[in-house]
Amino acid sequence: RGLTLVIRDWTHLDFTGWPHIGKPAYKLTTAKTLSRRFRVISSASVRHPVDQWLSFRESQSWTGKELTLDRYLYGYRKFAEHAAKIGYIRYEDFLDKPALILEKLCNRLGIPFDPLFSEKWIDYKWITTATRARDGGSAISKRPRRQVDTELLESFSQNKDYRFATELLGYGHPF
Secondary structure, three states, X not given: OOOOOOOOOOHXXXXXXXOOOOOOOOOOXXXXXXXXXXXXXXXXXXXXXXXXXXXXXXXXXXXXXXXXXXXXXXXXXXXXXXXXXXXXXXXXXHHHXXXXXXXXXXXXXXXXXXXXXXXXXXXXXXXXXXXXXXXXXXXXXXXXXXXXXHHHHHHHHOOHHXXXXXXXXXXXXXX
16 A cells, blocks of 8 residues: 554563563564564664653552662663664653654654644554643643652662663763
């Protein structure tokens, strides 16, 4: 039909794994698998590792074997290295300038950009996103940042994988 299929990878499995698999592959397994039979164009979206950690902790059941900060940050670093190779957009930049960043992503992927997406995105049924308007509105916007205790921030700042990844992706510390 001349259409383009866009697949959102679940990189958590490839770079963190917990609690679904014991040892992550630390590579983009979906893209690698698909590239055996299809032309694959990859790009990544990244988020500041502190915000991602806090969001992940909030959304998971933390019973049994817990994911340690060091394991998470090692996986984050490995993902950041892949993202830097294939090209990436930052989640925070998308929230600041949705149209500009989405158009950049579409160009990178070789797919058409719809300048009216901001009026339609809330009704998309076949696109998964964590940016859905939780307050019932339709605007793409930032949410208030979660509070971070100073001890946790210190743990981040002392981790070499965190420092490497944030520098690679152009993030500051703490934010």
